[in-house]
Amino acid sequence: MDSKSISCETAINVSETESTKQKSSAAAAAAAATTVATTKAIPHNQKGGWRRGVAIFDFILRLCALVAALAAATTMATSEESLPLFTQFFQFEAGYDDLPALPYFVVANAIASAYLVLSLPFSIVGIVRPHLVGVKLLLSILDTVMVAFTTAAAAAATAIVYLAHYGNPTTQWRAICQQFGDFCQQVSGAVVASFIAAFILILLVVCSAVALRSH
Template identity: 70%
Template sequence: MADSSSTAINIPESKSTKSKVGHVAYAATTKAMARKGGWKRGVAIFDFILRICALVAALAATTTMGTTDQTLPFFTQFFQFQASYDDLPAFTFFVVANAIASGYLVLSLPFSIVGIVRPHAAGIKLMLLIFDILLVAFTSAAAAAAAAIVYLAHNGNSKTNWFAICQQFNDFCQRISGAVVASFIAAFIFIFLVMLSAVALRKH
């Protein structure tokens, strides 16, 4: 008597079917990695552009403050009225800090280029992030200290006998004010670089 139950027949999967499935999976993975790498490469390019902008701002602050010197036209044989950036320690610290920031930005450009070529390299981004955080504190402190002196130069302080010298040394005050603005721009760009690097590292 014949068995009425149905018999399941296993059909082995052909090699061509396995190959096709593997190829589709590999193509999907490659496409996803390319899309992710393209996003990280775009962030790295933006990072490089921001570093050039910060370099221009820091160099402008350094050269402007470092070449600020004004002598009033009226002086006698014994007295000469002159204002120079190195008369005040805060301005000297400002020049040194922005010069260090400029040097660091120049050295960081090759690493930023490596980040464009290899967008998945997390070690380079982490190194730049650490140094960027240090430079945020450094440039912010220098700009804040110089800004306090610029404020006193413009407005004075009668309680401490600080006289507003900008009415006499107008060119001097304009140059130091411009240098402080440039330094704050560099500091804000450093802050943005830190945020950008943190986002890129979080997406790894």
């Protein structure tokens, strides 16, 4: 075998070795890129699932707040009791519209109920597309407004209910719950339901803040 054939075989072996190394390097780079992409995709998917879970919880809370606010408005609006004095034609009556803060209570909780009904489609959009920020921000602002609205109404009604139960000797305001027990029970239940609605709305604000912070 002469020197020319030896040098030719050496050149072929060297080129094959370099080609194999290049292929191995390319395969390793592709595998590393796939691993990195997979590593990035897993947390992204987990984050999207977590946001969807928060959106579902938001929808459930809205349904609960709707039930509480609607119960508060309807219970207060239907609270009325009559007591006959001597005959059925001469009676004492107690109704929610006899006390100034209670009609405002009914209106406030009715508005909160209407808002919660209108917010349900937006909450569903948040479940379908959990990465949307605008919907969550809008609901967070409106939820905050409803918290202030329902809390003010419940607080005003609480003051009236307290006077109805215990009266005020300084101003000669007599307690009426001894005579109108059913009326006071309905009014007290409506106030409790309104505070429950306000508390759930606070939870909705917190959920919206957590969802926005995750973005």
